[in-house]
Amino acid sequence: MRYLPLTDTDRAEMLAAIGAGDIKELYKDVPADVLLDQPVDLPFHAGELEVERQMAALAAENVSAGSVPFFLGAGAYRHHTPATVDHLIQRSEFLTSYTPYQPEISQGTLQALFEFQTQVALLTGMDVANASMYDGATACAEAAMMACRVTRRNRVVLSGGLHPHYREVTQTNARFMGLTIDALPANAEGGENLSEHLDDETACVVVQNPDFFGQVEELSVLADACHAAGALLVVVVTEIVSLGAVEAPGNMGADIVAAEGQSLGNPMGFGGPHVGLFAVRERFLRQMPGRLAGETVDVDGRRGWVLTLSTREQHIRREKATSNICTNSGLCALAFTIHLSLLGEAGFTKLAALNHAAAVTLAGKLAAVPDVEIVNDAYFNEFTVRLPKSAAQVVDALADRHILAGVPVSRLIPDDPAVDQLLLVAATETARPSDMDAFVSALAGVL
Numbered sequence: 001m002r003y004l005p006l007t008d009t010d011r012a013e014m015l016a017a018i019g020a021g022d023i024k025e026l027y028k029d030v031p032a033d034v035l036l037d038q039p040v041d042l043p044f045h046a047g048e049l050e051v052e053r054q055m056a057a058l059a060a061e062n063v064s065a066g067s068v069p070f071f072l073g074a075g076a077y078r079h080h081t082p083a084t085v086d087h088l089i090q091r092s093e094f095l096t097s098y099t100p101y102q103p104e105i106s107q108g109t110l111q112a113l114f115e116f117q118t119q120v121a122l123l124t125g126m127d128v129a130n131a132s133m134y135d136g137a138t139a140c141a142e143a144a145m146m147a148c149r150v151t152r153r154n155r156v157v158l159s160g161g162l163h164p165h166y167r168e169v170t171q172t173n174a175r176f177m178g179l180t181i182d183a184l185p186a187n188a189e190g191g192e193n194l195s196e197h198l199d200d201e202t203a204c205v206v207v208q209n210p211d212f213f214g215q216v217e218e219l220s221v222l223a224d225a226c227h228a229a230g231a232l233l234v235v236v237v238t239e240i241v242s243l244g245a246v247e248a249p250g251n252m253g254a255d256i257v258a259a260e261g262q263s264l265g266n267p268m269g270f271g272g273p274h275v276g277l278f279a280v281r282e283r284f285l286r287q288m289p290g291r292l293a294g295e296t297v298d299v300d301g302r303r304g305w306v307l308t309l310s311t312r313e314q315h316i317r318r319e320k321a322t323s324n325i326c327t328n329s330g331l332c333a334l335a336f337t338i339h340l341s342l343l344g345e346a347g348f349t350k351l352a353a354l355n356h357a358a359a360v361t362l363a364g365k366l367a368a369v370p371d372v373e374i375v376n377d378a379y380f381n382e383f384t385v386r387l388p389k390s391a392a393q394v395v396d397a398l399a400d401r402h403i404l405a406g407v408p409v410s411r412l413i414p415d416d417p418a419v420d421q422l423l424l425v426a427a428t429e430t431a432r433p434s435d436m437d438a439f440v441s442a443l444a445g446v447l
Contacts, residue, residue, distance in 0.1 A: 093108060114294070139258035160192055165412070216379060256279070264335075275336055359426075372385060392408040401446075405425070
């Protein structure tokens with residue numbers, strides 16, 4: 001819909017209808033000293049053609065991910081999305097649908113959510129999954145709050161390998177929920193012993209796998225330690241494609257899995273929208289936030305779907321709500337489901353293998369550059385590189401050469417000199433050999 005401004009006649013009719021002589025009367029209750037005496041410093045109106053040209057010129061200053069060698073990750077990953085995904089989600093019955101307030105009317109929406117839940121449960125190795133959350137960070141916070149409800153404890157231990165954004169969102173929620181957060185310092189070298197931080201007040205330990213620095217860990221021993229202490233293990237996954245190669249969190253003893261599903265069906269889109277994944281053990285089902293679509297039969301015995309669980313205050317009494325998440329990111333969840341359905345199990349595991357192979361190839365090339373060190377000893381499609389100088393400066397220099405080389409750790413963990421020379425590098429199936437060679441060559445030149 002085009003924006004068509006009102007005419008002077010339109011404004012006069014509106015003022016007359018409300019009994020105001022002029023627009024200034026609308027602000028008569030505002031103190032005169034806070035009213036502007038001149039227009040704000042913004043360009044005056046222009047014709048549509050002129051505005052389109054100006055916006056196009058601004059957009060041209062951006063560098064799109066597909067136009068240059070691209071190795072950024074740190075929680076948002078570039079993958080190839082089949083054209084079929086976008087074609088299907090733009091069908092009107094999907095594109096215009098929203099939260100199912102009268103859910104049983106929309107059987108197609110509920111069936112799509114049911115399939116999505118099934119896929120998430122299978123990927124994570126858990127018993128049951130909900131019908132999505134905002135994104136991985138809010139899912140992580142919800143997982144911590146849920147663990148506190150389940151255990152009736154209020155202390156949460158956050159691994160130093162947890163994504164800084166996830167940590168900050170969890171801390172923000174905890175501050176208003178009266179929870180205690182014990183956040184361990186970030187350490188790219190790994191080796192933290194989370195079991196040492198367990199006590200009889202600990203509700204859960206939150207650990208990411210692969211972690212923020214790309215390191216892959218085996219979590220069974222930690223899960224056993226948590227359970228022995230009466231605490232829950234929350235596993236966060238920011239790169240869902242990793243579960244095509246890495247052991248599922250549920251198989252390693254996780255009680256709650258909070259993940260980001262952006263990699264499947266959802267382009268990066270300047271940081272969003274994303275889709276949060278949330279899966280739990282069945283015994284914790286009643287404390288799970290969000291919604292749960294279930295399968296049933298109608299009075300004639302025909303297969304159908306219902307909204308089995310609704311946990312937010314608009315559906316149930318406020319004091320019984322477990323979450324204030326107000327939407328289930330339905331369109332993004334649908335894109336996730338369509339993409340994964342197109343891949344199938346074999347295609348998904350092959351995609352994971354392609355990602356890991358690309359990362360291994362790139363790591364080998366980078367390790368051959370003098371004074372460059374690969375920090376990780378196990379990784380999926382993202383790893384940490386230690387450079388001989390500031391990673392942020394190197395990234396800027398490479399950007400000038402039209403190479404998006406990675407994410408300086410200092411950008412997400414500022415004011416920590418220990419991470420100044422660390423660079424997060426991700427290589428997905430979209431990274432071509434020529435892109436890797438250009439990256440390595442330019443890096444050697446910059447160093």
